[in-house]
Amino acid sequence: MTIGSGHDAVVIGSGAGGGAVAWQLCQMGLKVLVLEAGPAFDPPTDYPLTTAGWERRGFPSPPGSRAMLRYGDLGTLDPDSEDLASWSRGGFPWRLPSGAARPPSDAGYSHVMGLGGSTLHYVGESHRLHPDVFRRHSLTGQGRDWPLSYDDLESYYSQAEQVIGVASDGAADGRPRAAPYPLPPHPLGPGARALVAAGARIGQRWQVNPRAALSQPYNDRPACNYCGGCSRGCPLGDKGSTDVTFLRQASRTGRLSVVPEAIVTRLLAGPNGRIVRADVIVQGRAETVETPILFLCAGAVQTPRLLLLSASADQPLGLANSSDQVGRNFIETLAWRSTGLVAGLKGSHRGLPADAICWAPDAADPGGFRLNHTTLEAGLNGPIAYANRLLSGHGVALKEALRNQFGSAVSVGAIGELVPDERSRVTLDAQMRDALGLPVAQISSVLTPAALDRLRRMRLAARAVLAEAGAELVEEAGSRDAFTATHVFGTARMGTDPTTSVTDPFGRTHDHPNLWVADASLFPGSGGGESPSLTIMALALRAAKAAA
Ligand SMILES: Cc1cc2nc3c(=O)[nH]c(=O)nc-3n(C[C@H](O)[C@H](O)[C@H](O)COP(=O)(O)OP(=O)(O)OC[C@H]3O[C@@H](n4cnc5c(N)ncnc54)[C@H](O)[C@@H]3O)c2cc1C
Numbered sequence: 226m227t228i229g230s231g232h233d234a235v236v237i238g239s240g241a242g243g244g245a246v247a248w249q250l251c252q253m254g255l256k257v258l259v260l261e262a263g264p265a266f267d268p269p270t271d272y273p274l275t276t277a278g279w280e281r282r283g284f285p286s287p288p289g290s291r292a293m294l295r296y297g298d299l300g301t302l303d304p305d306s307e308d309l310a311s312w313s314r315g316g317f318p319w320r321l322p323s324g325a326a327r328p329p330s331d332a333g334y335s336h337v338m339g340l341g342g343s344t345l346h347y348v349g350e351s352h353r354l355h356p357d358v359f360r361r362h363s364l365t366g367q368g369r370d371w372p373l374s375y376d377d378l379e380s381y382y383s384q385a386e387q388v389i390g391v392a393s394d395g396a397a398d399g400r401p402r403a404a405p406y407p408l409p410p411h412p413l414g415p416g417a418r419a420l421v422a423a424g425a426r427i428g429q430r431w432q433v434n435p436r437a438a439l440s441q442p443y444n445d446r447p448a449c450n451y452c453g454g455c456s457r458g459c460p461l462g463d464k465g466s467t468d469v470t471f472l473r474q475a476s477r478t479g480r481l482s483v484v485p486e487a488i489v490t491r492l493l494a495g496p497n498g499r500i501v502r503a504d505v506i507v508q509g510r511a512e513t514v515e516t517p518i519l520f521l522c523a524g525a526v527q528t529p530r531l532l533l534l535s536a537s538a539d540q541p542l543g544l545a546n547s548s549d550q551v552g553r554n555f556i557e558t559l560a561w562r563s564t565g566l567v568a569g570l571k572g573s574h575r576g577l578p579a580d581a582i583c584w585a586p587d588a589a590d591p592g593g594f595r596l597n598h599t600t601l602e603a604g605l606n607g608p609i610a611y612a613n614r615l616l617s618g619h620g621v622a623l624k625e626a627l628r629n630q631f632g633s634a635v636s637v638g639a640i641g642e643l644v645p646d647e648r649s650r651v652t653l654d655a656q657m658r659d660a661l662g663l664p665v666a667q668i669s670s671v672l673t674p675a676a677l678d679r680l681r682r683m684r685l686a687a688r689a690v691l692a693e694a695g696a697e698l699v700e701e702a703g704s705r706d707a708f709t710a711t712h713v714f715g716t717a718r719m720g721t722d723p724t725t726s727v728t729d730p731f732g733r734t735h736d737h738p739n740l741w742v743a744d745a746s747l748f749p750g751s752g753g754g755e756s757p758s759l760t761i762m763a764l765a766l767r768a769a770k771a772a773a
């Protein structure tokens with residue numbers, strides 16, 4: 226069959242990394258084929274806000290849009306960390322029994338397979354890493370240094386911000402920028418305004434969060450309508466997911482071909498190390514693809530899986546794995562959320578999700594974590610969530626409480642750096658196989674005592690600003706109880722030493738001159754809680770420029 230012929234480059238995956246790579250290569254005049262395992266979504270029909278049950282609808286998961294997974298070592302719910310257990314006043318069943326033999330819940334991994342990848346589901350926080358992240362080990366003795374600097378990425382950050390459309394006010398945040406944000410900031414909602422005021426009184430500086438959501442019409446996309454549903458799928462297409470930004474613009478060059486429901490199952494290397502072939506199942510048919518340049522952008526779980534699945538007699542550890550680092554160094558981020566009811570506050574269910582951020586809430590843990598306003602991401606945008614989770618009582622008393630308190634909830638989220646335990650990794654599962662008969666990825670991710678200590682600091686900072694805002698705490702949840710990571714990294718990390726890294730500082734694999742990685746797998750560290758997509762995109766733009 227013929228999908229593989231005549232292309233200058235093939236890109237596997239169409240998420241944050243794959244979308245940006247495809248755009249850059251097309252801009253540079255190459256003919257590009259994108260192979261995407263998942264389906265194409267249709268925003269107005271797949272993410273409707275006008276149907277009954279809108280409040281309870283999560284991001285849709287049609288067949289083929291979630292990878293089968295197995296979990297390995299997730300640690301245990303040690304009674305010593307019982308103080309970090311999730312809870313809710315309304316009795317929503319989040320509290321898990323502790324016990325030395327009990328693992329945390331594994332229900333939370335929500336990455337998407339589809340045209341646009343996990344950016345379809347993402348909220349759209351668009352952060353640059355702090356310059357110190359690139360020198361983490363040199364500065365703190367913790368984690369690793371990156372093999373490049375903030376300055377190496379600055380122009381690519383700007384380019385990505387322009388393409389996806391990032392709105393913010395440019396207030397100082399320690400991340401120098403040569404160009405202003407392409408769009409003016411969104412107005413802060415009532416919950417964010419309460420946090421800005423309370424934070425100022427206790428030394429927490431809350432400010433506008435850079436967001437890939439349009440504050441005014443931009444290119445061919447409309448302005449945000451503040452429906453609050455970003456992580457449920459944006460019905461308007463103003464959120465900066467790659468399907469409506471990088472891929473749409475790349476297709477206008479006439480040089481892009483995109484094939485959804487095309488699952489790459491194996492890569493084959495020739496005697497000189499070059500990748501000579503990719504095996505693909507396209508809507509059920511087996512095909513092969515040949516290409517001079519191959520970009521692997523399947524995300525931090527599926528990228529190592531595909532490299533490991535491609536083991537052969539010549540490459541018994543899998544492709545790009547002479548260092549034995551593929552799948553190791555799996556990094557999630559630490560997450561915490563505290564929610565309170567603020568007497569007298571109205572309308573916190575309105576506005577843009579994640580509209581405000583506090584970059585440095587804890588002077589004793591600089592660069593360790595950040596806070597954000599997360600009421601809408603917490604699902605508190607309608608009455609059912611209040612009744613289920615936040616309010617107690619029944620019948621008339623519950624209705625009365627709902628009338629009085631709806632719109633007064635404020636959630637503070639915290640996301641922090643996790644230095645991975647050596648057990649944290651992605652491997653091929655020995656038992657479970659997917660619909661094609663291939664071993665699924667197995668994720669192991671263990672929180673260390675140091676990680677749990679940081680989680681306590683995150684909780685302290687979140688509670689402090691809520692207390693100052695006059696909130697009564699009603700619900701808390703965090704990484705200790707559940708693997709819920711929306712940010713995952715590290716399984717094909719970049720570096721200068723081929724014995725401890727999988728790719729060079731641009732993303733070209735050390736072992737295969739025409740095989741590049743451009744996704745979250747490259748990250749040597751997670752950063753201090755910054756959302757990763759903008760960095761994935763910037764790295765991808767830089768890699769594609771180097772490869773073209
Ligand atoms: C609920 C949620 C909220 C988030 N919020 C934010 C946020 O606000 N800001 C932020 O920066 N980040 C956020 N993230 C994280 C962000 O979405 C991811 O970090 C980012 O999308 C990862 O990019 P990637 O290119 O590594 O992988 P992905 O975007 O996941 O893309 C990988 C693609 O590869 C495809 N693929 C996999 N295997 C194969 C195969 N064998 N053959 C062909 N194709 C394949 C997949 O189908 C997928 O489309 C969020 C994530 C979630 C789940």
Ligand code: SF4
Nearest residue numbers: 449450452453455459
């Ligand atoms: S709040 Fe704005 S960006 Fe988010 S889903 Fe609604 S319209 Fe899209």
